[in-house]
Amino acid sequence: YRFVSKWIMWNEPNKPTWLKPASAKTYVSQILNPGYRGIKAVNPRARVGGGVTGPRAGKGGVSPVDFIRAMDRAGARLDAYAHHPYPVFPGDTPFEGGCVCETLTMASLERLQLFVGRAFPSARIWLTEYAYQTNPPDVFGVSPNDQARFVGEAAQRVYLAPKVDMLIHYLYRDEPEISRFQSGLETVRGVAKPALAATMLPLAQVARRGMKTSVWGQVRPGDGPQRYVLQRLSGGRWVGVGGAVLTDRRGYLRRSISAPKGAKLRLWYPASRLASPTLVVR
Incomplete structure (x- = not known):
């Protein structure tokens, strides 16, 4: 598979469901380092991610913080540290929640960066x-x-x-068993959830001061700068704010507009006639 340029070694070895016992020393000596050497022997330019840890220890497992430290002591070889920063606490959001503990979620991303930076200073981070x-x-x-x-x-x-170079949504469609993942962009019957459009046109509020609101977003379809319209709901219809403009070369945008608390905004991508979910200004 020479066409594959990025690899991860195993899945959540800090949990006994996937590696028993959940031992960083075993993981490094029998899985990660042999895999790293083998992949590099065939393709020296390939990037290899290690760790691939779950956000918490769970029953019989090892916290990601302890696992990172133990991997370092075991001499782990990797180009990137991979992690699954799922929310685990009620009320967790990407920016708020988490804990000052050994559980590492998206809300505590800075702590993941801290521990990875100490153990593997040159490693990138893949989520x-x-x-x-x-x-x-x-x-x-x-x-x-x-x-x-x-x-x-x-x-x-x-x-x-x-x-942080990578963020992968898991998964595309809900699983049939209710005990498994219901985090899909589609329901089990293939009906799109709002998150599907949000994945194509992510839009987030950065800040608000009085009437002035800053938003960040991205147009993911297409290559290079993309033409989009930032719209605001006014009088029951969507009205463009500033007309059609271009993103940067990677599809990103940041705008500051007049929009008070409660205002409703969205991105409109005319090339595909696609709209993002409505963002309600907080």
Whole structure:
């Protein structure tokens, strides 16, 4: 598979569900380092991610903080540290919640950066699984609209984070068993949730001071600068704010507009006639 340029080694080895016992020493000596050497022997330019840790220890597991430290002591070889910063506390958002503890979620991304930086100073960070489950169908999930909002906020959070190169949403479609992941961009019947449009056109509020609101977003379809319209709901119809403008070459945008608390905004991508979910200014 020479065409594959990025690899991750294993899945959540800090949990006994995936590696028993959940030992960093075993993981490094029998999985990570042999895999690293083998991949580099075939393609020296390939990038190899290690760790791939879950956000918390769980029963019989090892916290990601302890796992990172133990991997360092075991002589881990990697180009990037991979992690799954799923929310685990009620009320967690991409920017708020978490804890000053050994659980590492998106809300505590700076702590992940700190521990990885100490153990592996040259390593990048890949967030290879992340999502919110929705209610319905999972009674412990968030609403579909909140899921869409968190997709946009997570994208902004990672955009701002130094050395974080990757954020992968897990998964595309809900699983049939309610006990498994209901974090899809589509329901089990293939009906799109608002998060699907949020994945294509993430939009997040950066700040608000009185009537002035700053937003961040991205147009992900297409290559190079993309033409978009930032719209505001006024009198029951969507009205463009400033007309059609271009993103930067990577599709990113940041705008400051007049929009008080409660105003409703969205991105409109005319090339695909696609609209982002509505962002309500807070």
